[in-house]
Amino acid sequence: MNKLLATLLLGGLVISCNTSNKNKGTSNDNSTETTEEIADKKSNLKSIESDQDLIATALMAAPKESRENTKVIGYNMAGEFVTLKEGDSEYIVLADDPKKDGFNAACYHKNLEPFMSRGRTLRNEGKSSDEIFAIREAEVKSGKIKITPGSTLHIYYGPNTTFDPITSQVEGAKLRYVIYTPFATSKSIGLPETPSAPNHPWIMDPGTHRAHIMISPLENKVE
Incomplete structure (x- = not known):
């Protein structure tokens, strides 16, 4: 029973870490898009x-x-x-x-x-x-x-x-x-x-x- 509980807890931690990493990746992508939008606006200036x-x-x-x-x-x-x-x-x-x-x-x-x-x-x-x-x-x-x-x-x-x-x-x-x-x-x-x-x-x-x-x-x- 203790081994089963430990296995479940370990699995939950792995899923949590993967989700966190995905969220971080999404955040970075949004940041990159914002930077690109700023660059686009700059490129339109004359x-x-x-x-x-x-x-x-x-x-x-x-x-x-x-x-x-x-x-x-x-x-x-x-x-x-x-x-x-x-x-x-x-x-x-x-x-x-x-x-x-x-x-x-x-x-x-x-x-x-x-x-x-x-x-x-x-x-x-x-x-x-x-x-x-x-x-x-x-x-x-x-x-x-x-x-x-x-x-x-x-x-x-x-x-x-x-x-x-x-x-x-x-x-x-x-x-x-x-x-x-x-x-x-x-x-x-x-x-x-x-x-x-x-x-x-x-x-x-x-x-x-x-x-x-x-x-x-x-x-x-x-x-």
Whole structure:
């Protein structure tokens, strides 16, 4: 009787080990499939090589429902600052500069164009960041440049310049948002000057013409 019991127990252990090994093998197979799927997605990516690529990727900074009718400006592949696409929505999109590392496209309300355009002009004149800040500060205070409180800037950015030609999503790119509140302070609008936690809003450049609410990039995928 004892020998029979021992034999049954030994048999059960062998079956259990075999089942465990099979399960491990299945788990490894699934892991391999996941890796292959990731590799397939990578293989579908392409580099930004044309003005149409610049337009498609830049429009990812704009709200989806407005992309078709949104104007796109910026440097073309030849290095000329041009209107890449005409549009009459409430937004203007500034495309990524193909001559610079990484990816950075920005979408902003058309009310901000005088402010943005002035910055580009001063930069082209060779002015430093500090000089541009001081000049626009004075011009906003005098009323020469107007920034409508609540005007929003959407920045679509990342370290890579490859994108999915079907979705136009740039590999690893994220969105962050800037809401302009000229001359606001932490006390006047009730936001801290540093983020309390990831994705929490905070105020940057408080008390100046460039005071704005910052909303950090979300970790989930963006369109």
